[in-house]
Amino acid sequence: MPDCVLLDLQMPEITGMDVLQYLDNARINVPIIIVSAHGGHNDPEACMMAGALSYLRKPLDADQLLRAVYWATKRFATSH
Numbered sequence: 001m002p003d004c005v006l007l008d009l010q011m012p013e014i015t016g017m018d019v020l021q022y023l024d025n026a027r028i029n030v031p032i033i034i035v036s037a038h039g040g041h042n043d044p045e046a047c048m049m050a051g052a053l054s055y056l057r058k059p060l061d062a063d064q065l066l067r068a069v070y071w072a073t074k075r076f077a078t079s080h
Contacts, residue, residue, distance in 0.1 A: 002030055003073050006065075007052075009036035009043060020050040031072035035060060 005023070007016035016034050023030065034047045037058035044055035053072045056064065 001028075004069050004076075005030050005032045006069070007032060007034050009034055009047070010038055016052075017047065017050060020047065020052060024051055031076040033068050033072055035065075 005019075007019050009016040016036070020032060020034075023032070032052045033054045033056065034052045035056045035058055036043060047055045053075065054068045056068055
């Protein structure tokens, strides 16, 4: 089981939202971070409602991404 899943909102053949839905339906409980360069105004809220812990806009810098992964894994570990 991964410690964290990093998904792009727009991927070839499947979207990040599709993966969120699949993980939810399969009852796979793992912290998820969504990243996107093309997200719409409501995408962050929709992703969080679908189960993502964080939504980051590209371009990302390494520190921003590392902080998000650290926060997601730490929060998940203390709640489970």
